[in-house]
Amino acid sequence: MNNQNQLYDIGVIGLGVMGKNLALNIADNQYKVAAFDLDAHKVQDTVQQEERERKQYLKQITEPRILGCNNLSEMLSKLEKPRVLLLSVPAGAPVDGVCKSLIEAGIESDDIVIDTGNSLWTDTVEREQRYSKDFAFFSCAVSGGEVGARFGPSLMPSGSLTAWNRIEPIWQAIAAKVDAKTGLPIERFEPGNPVIEGEPCTTYIGPAGSGHYVKMVHNGIEYADMQLICEAYQLLHQGLGLTAAEVGDVFERWNQGSLNSYLMEISADVLKQADPLTGAPLVEMILDKAGQKGTGLWTAVSSLQIGCPAPTIAEAVYARAVSTQKSQRQQLNQLLSGPSESIKVEEQQAFINQLENALYCAKVSCYAQGFQLMAMQAKEQGWQLDFAEIAKIWRAGCIIRATFLQSITQAYQQDSELENLLMADTFAKGLSDKQHDWRIAVSTAAMGGIPAPCISSALAYYDSYRSVTLPANLLQGQRDYFGAHTFERTDRPAGEKYHLNWSSDRCLHKV
């Protein structure tokens, strides 16, 4: 029988895809959960799922581990003080809506409210200030989707250290785990039997906003990584004429090597799935218009704002945008010509191998962009981000988990001040060895008229950073010509500005 006076360890507000699964994960780790959603059906559904799983997998436990609450006042009355509340509601206004309702319901100043949604990092910074008199606003970005939330996500907490110390044991328990020796995920997808061994994929990221910034960049990398795989699919399918299932086989093989990742694994699975309605490959029945909720866009905007190149992430956002303009693409298909025949390759298998190397290089390039962006923002904000730890907590649980995150971890362990991942020996050598294949992939795509914006922009990033001289000298000349914007000279100290009187005597002046 349920004990009416029992106090619960944590309240979960918002029982959608993520909230419900986080609640079940927390309950599996021996913490008692009080749960609430505006939609009473979702509360009921969560409580019923806990009951089903408990009866099936945990016969010795008779008491419900999740209490469904009818409102926030009831939830507050059922929680151990100081209270810990986890929000899993859509980013933006709903977060403030719940905070306001919690204040009305009587939340206290030493209670902790943790926003686990994909909030904009600057909103998080503001919220910590705004609610400081009412409660401790903490944030913890989560990655891993539905399954990750249920059986072990990657967690990126940031904000007050006092709050972190209070919740750390729960976070370590529910996070995904990695084998410390191999760096590989330890996975078990069994209700009632969570993974308790291994290194937890959570670490304190830094002051308010930093965790959401890191998650935002994680998602930017996710966008780029997904688009890279999609470009490889189009090259193999439309270019080489492989069927969807054959491309799935190629991806399965790639997933055994240096491209091993969750995204590669699920892409192979998607490509091999038949449509239950028609029997055709499902992927060919899915409309080619990509959705987005904003985190990739925020990453691209942030990179532009702070002047840190992340072209592959930006291209991935544009690729989603152009995909949505289907009718314009259909019209232009009738107007614009391209190559008369698609990809021409001497030997199919050789091209598949070259494309594998190209994808590896492009992937390293886009991770380099993401890590460089975090480093520049950290400098601007005065955050001490530990990139070895960030790479470590992305090795399992999150959507971009991949074996090569172990190499990124090691690169930052060897040099925590690494300015750019491309400077790490392992990546510099790998890319130098494979860059020729990357160029073949890009030129083959261009000659075949198949768009490969991310594979190409990643190569442009690589080539830009290995260029001692860029044509910015001419650009400075242009700026000085039309706007007297001045330029520095190669033979004079840095910072000395010059202007040429382009429209009159063409004399040079030191400004």
Ligand SMILES: NC(=O)C1=CN([C@@H]2O[C@H](COP(=O)(O)OP(=O)(O)OC[C@H]3O[C@@H](n4cnc5c(N)ncnc54)[C@H](OP(=O)(O)O)[C@@H]3O)[C@@H](O)[C@H]2O)C=CC1
């Ligand atoms: N889905 C994913 O893979 C991931 C999502 N996220 C982020 O996690 C957050 C939650 O995502 P997700 O679970 O997918 O979203 P869902 O829309 O599935 O769930 C959100 C839930 O919050 C409820 N809700 C909204 N406002 C309130 C409120 N004021 N009080 C109580 N409940 C409320 C909604 O109820 P109702 O439907 O009735 O409005 C809904 O049940 C988002 O910020 C998302 O970006 C992060 C990582 C991965």
Ligand SMILES: O=C(CO)[C@H](O)[C@H](O)COP(=O)(O)O
């Ligand atoms: O945060 C996530 C994974 O890490 C979410 O799945 C996110 O919603 C994905 O972004 P989008 O919907 O824009 O593709």
